[in-house]
Amino acid sequence: MSHMMIPKTYKLYINGTFVRSESGRSYQVFDKNHVFVANVAMASRKDARDAVVAARSAFSSWSGASAYNRGQVLYRIAEILEGRREQFIAEILQAEGGGRANAALQVNETIDTWVWYAGWADKYAQVAGNTNPVTGPYFNLSVTEPTGVVSVIAPKRPSLLGFASAVAPVLVSGNTVVVIASQPHPLPALSLSEVLATSDIPKGAVNILSGNPAEISPWLASHADINAIYLIGAGDLNWADLQASAAETLKRVVPPEADNDIASRSLERILAFTEIKTVWHTKSLS
Amino acid sequence: MSSREINIVTPKQDAAIAPRFNLILGDNPSTANLRRYLSGIPKVDAVGLEQRAAALSTRSIKSTSKLKSLDKIIELIDLTTLEGADTPGKIRSLAAKAIRPDPSDPSTPHVAAVCVYGDMVPYAVDSLRYFNKMRDGNSIKIAAVATAFPSGRASLNAKIVDTTEAVAAGADEIDMVIDRGAFLSGHFDQVFDQIASIKAACRRPDSTYACLKVILETGELNTYDNVREASWLAILAGADFIKTSTGKVSPAATLPMTLLMLEAVRDWYQLTGERIGVKPAGGIRNSKEAIRYLVTVAETVGEEWLQPHLFRFGASSLLNDVLLQRQKMKTGHYSGSNYVTID
Numbered sequence: 120m121s122h123m124m125i126p127k128t129y130k131l132y133i134n135g136t137f138v139r140s141e142s143g144r145s146y147q148v149f150d151k152n153h154v155f156v157a158n159v160a161m162a163s164r165k166d167a168r169d170a171v172v173a174a175r176s177a178f179s180s181w182s183g184a185s186a187y188n189r190g191q192v193l194y195r196i197a198e199i200l201e202g203r204r205e206q207f208i209a210e211i212l213q214a215e216g217g218g219r220a221n222a223a224l225q226v227n228e229t230i231d232t233w234v235w236y237a238g239w240a241d242k243y244a245q246v247a248g249n250t251n252p253v254t255g256p257y258f259n260l261s262v263t264e265p266t267g268v269v270s271v272i273a274p275k276r277p278s279l280l281g282f283a284s285a286v287a288p289v290l291v292s293g294n295t296v297v298v299i300a301s302q303p304h305p306l307p308a309l310s311l312s313e314v315l316a317t318s319d320i321p322k323g324a325v326n327i328l329s330g331n332p333a334e335i336s337p338w339l340a341s342h343a344d345i346n347a348i349y350l351i352g353a354g355d356l357n358w359a360d361l362q363a364s365a366a367e368t369l370k371r372v373v374p375p376e377a378d379n380d381i382a383s384r385s386l387e388r389i390l391a392f393t394e395i396k397t398v399w400h401t402k403s404l405s
Numbered sequence: 406m407s408s409r410e411i412n413i414v415t416p417k418q419d420a421a422i423a424p425r426f427n428l429i430l431g432d433n434p435s436t437a438n439l440r441r442y443l444s445g446i447p448k449v450d451a452v453g454l455e456q457r458a459a460a461l462s463t464r465s466i467k468s469t470s471k472l473k474s475l476d477k478i479i480e481l482i483d484l485t486t487l488e489g490a491d492t493p494g495k496i497r498s499l500a501a502k503a504i505r506p507d508p509s510d511p512s513t514p515h516v517a518a519v520c521v522y523g524d525m526v527p528y529a530v531d532s533l534r535y536f537n538k539m540r541d542g543n544s545i546k547i548a549a550v551a552t553a554f555p556s557g558r559a560s561l562n563a564k565i566v567d568t569t570e571a572v573a574a575g576a577d578e579i580d581m582v583i584d585r586g587a588f589l590s591g592h593f594d595q596v597f598d599q600i601a602s603i604k605a606a607c608r609r610p611d612s613t614y615a616c617l618k619v620i621l622e623t624g625e626l627n628t629y630d631n632v633r634e635a636s637w638l639a640i641l642a643g644a645d646f647i648k649t650s651t652g653k654v655s656p657a658a659t660l661p662m663t664l665l666m667l668e669a670v671r672d673w674y675q676l677t678g679e680r681i682g683v684k685p686a687g688g689i690r691n692s693k694e695a696i697r698y699l700v701t702v703a704e705t706v707g708e709e710w711l712q713p714h715l716f717r718f719g720a721s722s723l724l725n726d727v728l729l730q731r732q733k734m735k736t737g738h739y740s741g742s743n744y745v746t747i748d
Contacts, residue, residue, distance in 0.1 A: 168739055175742065344741025367738075 129159045129305070131166055131329060132312035134173035135322020141165050146330070148306060151216035159305050162330035164338040167297065170326035171344050174268045174295040177323030182265045182293030184321075189293060190240030196318045197233035200226070203314065207279055207307055214278055214304040228382065229283045235384050236287040243291065243389050251397070258400045263393040265293035266371055267346030270339040272332050274352030274381045278304035281381050282311065285351045286325065288388035294347075295324045297339065301352070305329040332356060340364045347371035347392055351381065425641055428677060436594040439641075443593060446637060449629035449665060458661040461701045468734065471696070475731045476514050478695045479506060482724055483548055483684065483717045485520040486748070487555075487652065493528040496521055500532030502746060503545050507728045509744070510735065516724065517713035518546035518578060522554070523571035530575040546713075548578035548618070552603060555622075555651035557582035561599060568606040571615075578616040579607050580719075582651060583635065585625045593638055600642035616714075618646035618684055623662045624654040632662060636669035646682035652719060657687025660697060667705040674706070683710070686719025691726040721748060 129148075130137040139145075142163035148156050181189070200207070204226050211222040244263050251259040269289045274281030278301050289296050300308035312327045328335060333356055340348055340361040348365050350358050354375035362372045373391050430438050466474060484503045486495060499519055507513040515536075519529050529547045537544035549571035553559035559567075568579055581603045587595040600619055607615040619639040623632050639647050647666050650657040663685040670681045683702070689695055695718060702710050710716050725745040732740040 171739070338739065341738035342741070343739060343744055364738075368741075 132327040162328035173323035186241035193237035271298040279307035526574040549576035604643035619644040648684040652687030658685035
């Protein structure tokens with residue numbers, strides 16, 4: 120029996136479902152040799168708005184999950200990714216080229232990145248929080264809390280590892296995210312949404328848009344229901360304007376990273392999207 | 406079927422109802438005659454109705470019209486709180502929101518009414534007294550749900566007392582529920598009697614009437630045919646408004662149901678020249694949906710109906726969404742839930 124190839128429709132991932140853009144738009148994605156690969160949904164500002172609504176409503180369940188549970192869920196993303204490594208190697212190879220060994224290395228690094236951040240889920244608070252010295256009969260405690268809804272502009276390359284390196288540290292502390300995937304190479308990120316959909320992460324906690332960051336990001340930067348914007352992959356956008364518009368609603372802005380730092384793992388990336396709350400509590404009531 | 410006289414002493418003597426009643430049923434208002442009339446109403450083409458409602462949902466509303474629609478929606482809202490946990494403080498904050506829905510923008514219109522349980526009416530009256538005194542004629546009405554809302558399972562006497570107390574406390578409008586059990590078991594006369602009796606109980610000492618909204622609870626009537634019959638029954642019995650739902654039963658208001666009720670109202674208008682109001686309630690949570698209702702009203706009964714005395718939205722969370730959309734249109738960027746009140 121001959122088999123007719125069934126190509127995949129690459130859609131947006133909003134509120135745990137795979138949807139086309141409400142605008143009906145799509146754009147063409149090409150491989151490393153400029154050969155057509157797929158049509159991909161081109162998100163509009165209204166898709167971004169819907170994604171923010173989803174992220175906001177997922178915030179209480181994801182940030183309310185115990186740190187242990189968040190760690191387990193992030194670890195499970197790594198587990199499922201491991202089972203589908205061949206698919207991701209093929210997609211990276213097709214998009215970026217550079218040989219199979221490099222593509223496999225990128226998938227390995229991506230899996231390790233999820234595991235690395237999963238490990239931090241129940242530990243970062245001990246490192247960042249503190250019992251502050253005071254001269255009174257009470258404790259003074261500083262604890263971290265997630266910032267809220269974070270919008271992320273993912274790096275263009277490496278397509279899969281850059282995406283994971285941008286999103287994983289934001290998720291660790293309980294933030295929910297709206298992320299614009301790499302415009303030229305969105306397929307690995309869009310396939311990763313299938314991994315996320317089966318990973319026990321609450322629907323809406325991660326929302327993935329494909330499209331033109333220059334078009335969508337101003338709407339995200341000015342959106343009053345977003346608490347932080349991670350410009351990691353926005354180096355070639357006019358990000359000073361984004362920063363100015365984010366200031367209107369007092370957003371936390373984390374500027375772009377240099378290309379060779381994009382995939383580095385660091386505790387600072389987790390802490391960049393946390394807020395410190397300091398409380399006092401009596402030592403004893405006797 | 407027995408053909409006993411309909412047992413409505415009050416309405417037959419009551420100037421407010423007798424004309425409608427006699428017009429349709431002539432001088433022979435028997436149970437059988439009422440039943441014959443209602444069953445003679447043409448049945449609903451369900452596919453056509455849903456298709457029409459779906460078509461009305463696809464109208465494209467551009468930005469200037471949208472801004473006007475948002476203001477119109479606010480003007481038509483019955484801002485509602487119907488919880489067991491309602492407190493006088495909750496009613497006061499509801500009233501404050503009704504007066505000034507968006508404190509950051511004084512150009513925001515006030516809502517049409519607040520809708521509360523009967524025992525909360527005095528607090529609503531208190532909270533709105535000064536505002537309503539200042540703008541006579543364009544006041545915020547106070548609507549009270551009555552007649553053992555939401556189930557309607559109580560004796561007629563209890564329902565009448567429920568109503569008269571609310572009216573005496575200062576309610577401008579009464580939202581009553583019909584006895585769905587009686588309707589579904591075919592006792593149309595009983596439903597008719599109850600609505601007519603409540604209408605009589607809406608009478609104030611100065612011979613004016615509180616506006617009577619009759620809740621059909623479409624989610625429990627099961628079929629479009631039942632809803633059409635119940636709409637006519639309610640109108641015949643003296644309803645000033647017909648209202649879809651209590652908001653306590655799912656499904657609550659849907660566009661096809663509302664369209665169906667608007668058609669009944671349109672037909673009644675063509676028959677008698679009298680205008681009956683319609684109030685979809687429950688389940689309308691966002692502006693986009695509410696705008697579809699505005700379109701449906703305008704294209705079914707005419708834009709004339711888009712006034713607070715002829716069309717209302719029964720809603721609580723809808724208002725916040727409308728305010729967020731309004732802020733988006735005024736500021737040019739998306740707003741967030743931190744910029745409206747938590748109710």
